[in-house]
């Protein structure tokens with residue numbers, strides 16, 4: 001038995017030499033793996049095929065009955081997983097709102113893992129609870145929210161948007177039907193409830209509505225103007241129409257930083273509209289929330305404080321490793337709508353004594369100490385440097401849009417943030433589906449070559465390509481090279497397609 005206990009000890013943090021040795025070896029090997037890879041990587045993706053990646057992964061995911069040697073395990077992880085991964089820290093990885101993590105965030109992950117605090121109750125996270133609360137207060141001040149505002153860390157924008165809809169729905173049922181949904185469930189009249197958002201709002205608005213028993217069709221899409229912003233006149237028209245139909249619009253979702261365009265809705269106008277029509281205003285600033293620290297563009301969020309609730313993601317333009325996000329409410333008491341007291345975790349007596357159990361503000365129970373990542377990042381970088389990074393990437397996106405236009409690409413948006421939507425339009429092909437195919441092939445070609453990772457999306461029914469230029473180490477010189485290569489490959493695909501079309505018509 002004693003022998004067994006010694007064996008267990010080396011696998012936990014424990015004040016003895018065995019534990020220290022195992023942990024040091026693990027960390028040294030992990031550190032070496034990441035640093036070596038980082039020094040070697042010269043493109044974001046190695047370019048193996050899907051089938052090859054799947055079989056390589058299958059080879060290294062066999063689980064043994066007896067533990068293996070560390071060197072072998074690290075080798076498997078390196079060869080089968082790390083080398084086949086998308087290297088998101090490379091500046092040419094610019095598909096999604098998926099960021100290169102800042103080094104302090106990566107380091108903080110180790111402390112988070114080692115402390116393993118659970119944020120649901122104070123007794124499981126005595127210091128971490130206050131860290132989270134202090135950081136939320138820091139953001140509340142940045143937003144310009146009043147003193148009785150509140151917030152909580154979440155797993156990201158999906159959860160934050162869901163919580164916005166949840167609180168707004170419960171409040172609407174109280175106001176319009178005198179029903180406490182938390183206690184009694186949804187009343188039948190809830191089928192009359194409607195939510196407005198722009199056609200460019202994130203899909204999680206609809207998904208949340210569906211999950212919250214309101215249905216996808218409870219979300220009414222408002223048209224956008226030529227700057228991809230929610231169109232106020234159309235919103236008014238839709239609201240009046242809904243009222244005429246006897247329906248109950250109770251919420252409007254504005255987006256600060258749409259996923260495809262980075263466009264920012266006019267929050268002031270929408271806030272005024274929300275006041276007039278008595279709507280809960282939620283601002284989805286999952287992406288645009290980083291402008292709080294911008295030196296040049298902070299004014300785009302000047303009216304953020306007017307929102308009843310706000311989503312901000314830190315694992316996007318705040319360069320934090322996944323997951324890290326937050327949800328804010330203008331009035332602390334909104335959280336009472338989801339408060340539940342579990343005797344074993346957060347009894348009512350705790351609440352009365354002023355003990356903070358964060359589970360009361362969240363839909364998650366066991367939860368990560370993600371706030372530490374933000375704390376370490378901001379303490380080391382300072383808010384000024386962070387703001388400069390954001391401004392640099394926006395400047396770069398604006399110049400890239402210009403460069404794309406000079407190279408005769410069709411560019412949809414004048415970037416307000418750092419996303420650029422564009423497509424290649426060939427000289428000699430008019431068939432819309434062929435133009436779509438050429439652009440899809442371009443995206444695939446560059447993904448598979450591994451040198452440039454772009455996203456594809458649809459706009460007005462057509463395929464477009466997207467650069468989401470989050471990386472502060474990207475440069476205009478690099479973008480120039482990419483754009484020239486894009487044009488060259490596009491022309492090649494176009495001429496191959498041209499031959500196909502020609503052959504096709506000859507054969508017929």
Ligand SMILES: *Cc1c(COP(=O)(O)O)cnc(C)c1O
Nearest residue numbers: 156157158202259284286287313
């Ligand atoms: C990414 C995104 C979301 C979803 O957030 P996750 O962190 O992926 O859950 C919601 N809204 C917007 C505008 C986003 O860009």
